[in-house]
Amino acid sequence: xxxxxxxxxxxxxxxxxxxxxxxxxxxxxxxxxxxxxxxxxxxxxxxxxxxxxxxxxxxxxxxxxxxxxxxxxxxxxxxxxxxxxxxxxxxxxxxxxxxxxxxxxxxxxxxxxxxxxxxxxxxxxxxxxxxxxxxxxxxxxxxxxxxxxxxxxxxxxxxxxxxxxxxxxxxxxxxxxxxxxxxxxxxxxxxxxxxxxxxxxxxxxxxxxxxxxxxxxxxxxxxxxxxxxxxxxxxxxxxxxxxxx
Amino acid sequence: xxxxxxxxxxxxxxxxxxxxxxxxxxxxxxxxxxxxxxxxxxxxxxxxxxxxxxxxxxxxxxxxxxxxxxxxxxxxxxxxxxxxxxxxxxxxxxxxxxxxxxxxxxxxxxxxxxxxxxxxxxxxxxxxxxxxxxxxxxxxxxxxxxxxxxxxxxxxxxxxxxxxxxxxxxxxxxxxxxxxxxxxxxxxxxxxxxxxxxxxxxxxxxxxxxxxxxxxxxxxxxxxxxxxxxxxxxxxxxxxxxxxxxxxxxxxxxxxxxxxxxxxxxxxxxxxxxxxxxxxxxxxxxxxxxxxxxxxxxxxxxxxxxxxxxxxxxxxxxxxxxxxxxxxxxxxxxxxxxxxxxxxxxxxxxxxxxxxxxxxxxxxxxxxxxxxxxxxxxxxxxxxxxxxxxxxxxxxxxxxxxxxxxxxxxxxxxxxxxxxxxxxxxxxxxxxxxxxxxxxxxxxxxxxxxxxxxxxxxxxx
Ligand code: SF4
Numbered sequence: 028x029x030x031x032x033x034x035x036x037x038x039x040x041x042x043x044x045x046x047x048x049x050x051x052x053x054x055x056x057x058x059x060x061x062x063x064x065x066x067x068x069x070x071x072x073x074x075x076x077x078x079x080x081x082x083x084x085x086x087x088x089x090x091x092x093x094x095x096x097x098x099x100x101x102x103x104x105x106x107x108x109x110x111x112x113x114x115x116x117x118x119x120x121x122x123x124x125x126x127x128x129x130x131x132x133x134x135x136x137x138x139x140x141x142x143x144x145x146x147x148x149x150x151x152x153x154x155x156x157x158x159x160x161x162x163x164x165x166x167x168x169x170x171x172x173x174x175x176x177x178x179x180x181x182x183x184x185x186x187x188x189x190x191x192x193x194x195x196x197x198x199x200x201x202x203x204x205x206x207x208x209x210x211x212x213x214x215x216x217x218x219x220x221x222x223x224x225x226x227x228x229x230x231x232x233x234x235x236x237x238x239x240x241x242x243x244x245x246x247x248x249x250x251x252x253x254x255x256x257x258x259x260x261x262x263x264x265x266x267x268x269x270x271x272x
Numbered sequence: 273x274x275x276x277x278x279x280x281x282x283x284x285x286x287x288x289x290x291x292x293x294x295x296x297x298x299x300x301x302x303x304x305x306x307x308x309x310x311x312x313x314x315x316x317x318x319x320x321x322x323x324x325x326x327x328x329x330x331x332x333x334x335x336x337x338x339x340x341x342x343x344x345x346x347x348x349x350x351x352x353x354x355x356x357x358x359x360x361x362x363x364x365x366x367x368x369x370x371x372x373x374x375x376x377x378x379x380x381x382x383x384x385x386x387x388x389x390x391x392x393x394x395x396x397x398x399x400x401x402x403x404x405x406x407x408x409x410x411x412x413x414x415x416x417x418x419x420x421x422x423x424x425x426x427x428x429x430x431x432x433x434x435x436x437x438x439x440x441x442x443x444x445x446x447x448x449x450x451x452x453x454x455x456x457x458x459x460x461x462x463x464x465x466x467x468x469x470x471x472x473x474x475x476x477x478x479x480x481x482x483x484x485x486x487x488x489x490x491x492x493x494x495x496x497x498x499x500x501x502x503x504x505x506x507x508x509x510x511x512x513x514x515x516x517x518x519x520x521x522x523x524x525x526x527x528x529x530x531x532x533x534x535x536x537x538x539x540x541x542x543x544x545x546x547x548x549x550x551x552x553x554x555x556x557x558x559x560x561x562x563x564x565x566x567x568x569x570x571x572x573x574x575x576x577x578x579x580x581x582x583x584x585x586x587x588x589x590x591x592x593x594x595x596x597x598x599x600x601x602x603x604x605x606x607x608x609x610x611x612x613x614x615x616x617x618x619x620x621x622x623x624x625x626x627x628x629x630x631x632x633x634x635x636x637x638x639x640x641x642x643x644x645x646x647x648x649x650x651x652x653x654x655x656x657x658x659x660x661x662x663x664x665x666x667x668x669x670x671x672x673x674x675x676x677x678x679x680x681x682x683x684x685x686x687x688x689x690x691x692x693x694x695x696x697x698x699x700x701x702x703x704x705x706x707x708x709x710x711x712x713x714x715x716x717x718x719x720x721x722x723x724x725x726x727x728x729x730x731x732x733x
Contacts, residue, residue, distance in 0.1 A: 034722075076655075081669060254710060
């Protein structure tokens with residue numbers, strides 16, 4: 028099994044620890060992981076901004092980086108969803124299709140491909156989970172409260188394998204945090220208001236730690252938390268699951 | 273009432289500024305969303321029902337011309353006069369002519385988003401005709417000289433104390449009274465006079481049934497019935513997408529509509545109109561106003577499935593925190609943002625960007641419109657059609673060139689981290705960078721992951 032690690036551009040630059048944790052987590056589970064070094068970005072920042080037409084170069088580079096692997100795994104539901112929905116290459120659509128079907132978000136790779144049943148790690152603290160919308164509703168990492176289907180959550184399933192962890196219930200568990208890519212600056216007021224609603228939900232439930240499947244959502248919420256000097260630590264789910272946090 | 277144009281981000285920022293009101297607005301709508309969840313849970317196979325509704329609509333849209341003609345034929349056979357309007361202006365002219373023919377000067381109108389879309393009220397008022405909106409929420413916004421902020425709950429942005437003040441000024445209720453029961457009674461008294469004096473009634477249409485030529489109007493207040501039964505002239509206005517094939521399809525849509533809209537099992541009144549009463553006239557105006565253009569846009573066709581339940585607004589975290597007026601269009605919220613650019617791309621170029629693409633609207637929609645995907649697609653169309661700001665375009669082009677090249681990416685990543693470490697205040701506190709107004713930037717690490725990987729490659733293997 029040849030597995031490539033796809034590290035979102037902003038994680039690479041600002042959250043190397045999240046990528047390291049992801050790599051270690053996979054290695055702990057016996058997976059041999061490669062990091063194709065010419066990778067850059069999935070192109071989502073342009074595409075969500077309405078400039079899908081500018082993503083051709085990015086797409087080509089992505090396909091070049093990840094062709095030949097059985098699985099491409101990434102610690103970001105949002106970037107994975109973007110690749111699955113929008114990675115195309117007019118000059119080599121077959122290669123694009125192959126990559127599109129082989130890309131997995133980290134949690135779903137663990138639950139669906141590796142079929143992880145136990146993790147030998149522990150974590151002390153009251154933890155709130157923010158499942159990013161793109162992972163949850165887009166990739167179906169978890170059921171959404173709008174749809175009348177039985178509850179499930181792949182990230183939660185994994186977190187419950189962690190010893191000593193205490194997951195806190197939330198009032199509006201799957202409300203969007205307001206990051207939304209360029210939305211976080213073009214609609215700064217609403218974006219921050221949405222993030223603050225999430226944070227007050229965590230505070231009301233005495234959460235000590237906020238975790239999630241998408242560092243972008245967490246970066247936005249962490250920005251608000253740190254500005255307000257609130258006692259909440261922010262960790263990507265890989266950092267908890269790898270046992271090094 | 274029509275809108276003066278302020279872009280969504282600006283109007284939304286104003287709405288957010290009043291934190292208490294924003295939170296109150298958010299909670300009020302979230303309450304309705306949870307009410308909807310509770311009642312949807314009681315319906316076995318809710319998801320199947322949505323699927324069925326979506327497919328009936330898809331089928332109908334694929335044969336819209338046939339069903340519309342069938343509807344017209346049957347309606348005519350029932351003794352109803354049918355009119356066709358290509359756009360808002362034609363619609364308004366037809367309504368005016370019908371009113372003038374009988375010399376009507378006092379009109380009662382129940383809720384109709386179509387007439388809002390066509391700006392019928394100001395048009396008729398200019399001709400010296402009085403139009404009274406008889407839905408309580410609509411009457412409230414009408415008295416405030418404002419457009420509705422929500423398609424189902426037109427006055428959801430107004431607090432009861434403000435209604436008390438408004439009614440004190442216009443209806444002479446006691447000063448300072450905000451008791452909903454008292455105020456509703458006052459409105460009822462006031463509207464009763466209007467109903468009795470009306471020369472004609474205008475209603476909307478929720479569903480037009482092709483096989484019978486009849487139509488259904490859903491209200492909670494019975495105001496459509498009261499108006500239509502008392503006046504000698506009933507004009508029902510509908511968009512071409514309101515037609516459904518058969519009466520039995522109502523069993524699907526009526527079950528979904530009120531549950532999705534307000535969390536009720538069914539609207540208090542689901543009134544079936546088939547033919548005029550003896551001595552009275554009934555007219556139906558069927559309006560296109562851009563709908564056939566939307567039907568022709570493959571990516572956006574599904575937006576015509578909408579049954580105007582408003583659930584996508586109640587669930588939308590952006591709508592709840594920016595208010596309906598920030599969308600400067602008759603239909604606000606996520607659905608408004610995919611309908612409006614069809615009519616005027618330039619005017620509404622901001623709306624598809626007023627979303628995080630969280631997808632809650634898509635999951636809540638009773639007819640399964642892929643709303644957030646259409647928002648994404650509108651962004652691409654608007655950009656291609658030249659409606660993106662030049663500075664954004666230049667920035668995106670630059671970003672694209674960096675991200676297409678591993679070398680440029682590594683280099684600029686390093687530079688960006690260095691800049692942030694050397695001049696952190698630059699990025700954080702400046703008004704130039706909206707990120708930093710309320711948020712810290714991430715702490716800058718010494719190394720990127722790729723730099724770390726280069727060093728540790730050997731040991732990690
Ligand atoms: S788009 Fe769907 S959820 Fe929104 S108003 Fe229309 S039917 Fe209701």
